[in-house]
Amino acid sequence: MNSRPWMMSLGAAAAIVAPPAIAATPDARILTAATQARPAQLALLEQVVNIDSGTGDAAGAARVMARLVPELKAIGATIETSPAEAPGLGDNVVARLTGTGKGRILIIGHIDTVFPAGTVAQRAFRMDEKRAYGPGVSDEKGGVVQAVTALKLLHALNETNYASITFLIETSEETGSPGTRKLIDKLVREADVELNVEPGDAPDAVTVWRKGSATIKLTVHGRAAHAGVAPQNGRNAAAELIHQIGTLDRFPKSGDGLTANLTTLRAGDRVNVIPDLATADINVRVRTADQFDGILGAFQASARRTSIPDTRVDVTTTPSFPPLPNNPATDRLAAQAKTIYADLGLTLGTAGNGGASESALAAAAGTPAIDGLGPVGGGFHSVDEFLELSSVTPRLYLFTKLLIQLGATPPGKADH
Structure with a gap:
C-alpha cells in the first residue's frame, strides 16, 4: 500500500x-x-x-x-x-x-x-x-x-x-x-x-x-553602403557590435555569483547592404547590487574604444529586480x-x-x-x-x- x-x-x-x-x-x-x-x-x-x-x-x-x-x-x-x-x-x-x-x-x-x-x-x-x-x-x-x-x-x-x-x-x-x-x-x-x-x-x-537582474543594451550606429559596389563607404555596425560583445569574455556565464549572457542580437535587414544599426541585449545577474556597476563600467569603457572608425556605441540599462x-x-x-x-x-x-x-x-x-x-x-x-x-x-x-x-x-x- x-x-x-x-x-x-x-x-x-x-x-x-x-x-x-x-x-x-x-x-x-x-x-x-x-x-x-x-x-x-x-x-x-x-x-x-x-x-x-x-x-x-x-x-x-x-x-x-x-x-x-x-x-x-x-x-x-x-x-x-x-x-x-x-x-x-x-x-x-x-x-x-x-x-x-x-x-x-x-x-x-x-x-x-x-x-x-x-x-x-x-x-x-x-x-x-x-x-x-x-x-x-x-x-x-x-x-x-x-x-x-x-x-x-x-x-x-x-x-x-x-x-x-x-x-x-x-x-x-x-x-x-x-x-x-x-x-x-x-x-x-x-x-x-x-x-x-x-x-x-x-x-x-x-x-x-x-540574484538581482538587469539588461545592458548595446546599440551600434554605423553607416549603410552597397555591400557589393562600395562596401568601403560603409561602417559596419554588426562588425563593431561583435567587437563590443567580446567584453563578455571577462565575466562568468554560469554559477552562483555574477553572470552575464548574450540573449538577443539584431543587425541588418538586407543581404546586400552594410548594416548601419546593430543591437544586443546582455542579461546580467548579480548577488549584490554593486556587482552590476562593475560590469556596466566595463561595457561603457569598451564603447569608448571602437574598432571600426566612425561608429558610435550607446550603452543603456533596464533594471529588473534587486x-x-x-x-x-x-x-x-x-x-x-x-x-x-x-x-x-x-x-x-x-x-x-x-x-x-x-x-x-x-x-x-x-x-x-x-x-x-x-x-x-x-x-x-x-x-x-x-x-x-x-x-x-x-x-x-x-x-x-x-x-x-x-x-x-x-x-x-x-x-x-
Whole structure:
C-alpha cells in the first residue's frame, strides 16, 4: 500500500479521503483537506496552463483571471482589478480576505509566461505518472493555483485567525514587473510578511536567496553602403557590435555569483547592404547590487574604444529586480517552513538561484519574505518545463499551515 497518496496520479488521488499513515504527526485536518483537494487542484492547473498568457498578452491574462477570480469570490474574497502600470500588459488582480487575527499576509504570484501565443496548441498540458508538463506549469501557474487552493482550504476549515490575506496575481513578472512596481511597493509596506509562490527548487527546497537582474543594451550606429559596389563607404555596425560583445569574455556565464549572457542580437535587414544599426541585449545577474556597476563600467569603457572608425556605441540599462540576499528574516521563515514540512516526515531544504522575483522588493522594504513555496519544478523557460506531481500535496499542506501560523503570529518587520 502506498503510504503517501499525494504521489499518485490524478485518477488515483481522486479516491483518497484520508491522511497517509506515516511516523510524523501532521495536522490531520489540513492534510485530509489538502489530499482531497488534489483532483480539483490539478484540474484547475490544467485549465489555466491551457491558456496562452505570455507577458504582453493582455487578452490571455484576462482569460486566466476569468478562471481564477470566481474561485476567490466564492470564498468571500474582495477583488480589485488593477490596471497595468505600463502599456501593452494585462491587468493585475488583488484579492483580499479579512479575518479576526493579527497577521497581515501578502501572497504574490504571476500568471505571465515567456511563451508566445500559439504555444498551447503545440504542447498543451499533460501528465505522466511523475510530472505535469506545459507552458508555465511551474513558472508560475502551479504556484498560483496552489495559493488559490490553499485559500479555499482556509475557508473550508473555517480558519480566519489572520488580520488580512492579500493575494496579488500579476501579469508582467517575467520582464521585471513593469506593470506592478508601484502596486507591489504599496502592498509590501502594508504587509507583515510576503510569501512568494515561485516554484520550489529541486529536489525539495524553498528559496532563501535570489540574484538581482538587469539588461545592458548595446546599440551600434554605423553607416549603410552597397555591400557589393562600395562596401568601403560603409561602417559596419554588426562588425563593431561583435567587437563590443567580446567584453563578455571577462565575466562568468554560469554559477552562483555574477553572470552575464548574450540573449538577443539584431543587425541588418538586407543581404546586400552594410548594416548601419546593430543591437544586443546582455542579461546580467548579480548577488549584490554593486556587482552590476562593475560590469556596466566595463561595457561603457569598451564603447569608448571602437574598432571600426566612425561608429558610435550607446550603452543603456533596464533594471529588473534587486537581489534577495541571505538575511535573518528569510532564514527564520525557512526554519518555520522546515518544521511544518517535518510534520509529513519530509525534509525541506533551502537553496538559491539566479531567477529574480518580487520577494527582493519585499525584503528591500523591510518586509520578511520567503520564496519558492510553489510545487517543485524544473526546465523553466524551455519546452521541457515540468512540475513534480509528488510535491503538489505536501507543498499545499506546507503553504496552508504556514498561512495559519503566520496569521496568528506574524513576524516582526525590519527597521528601515
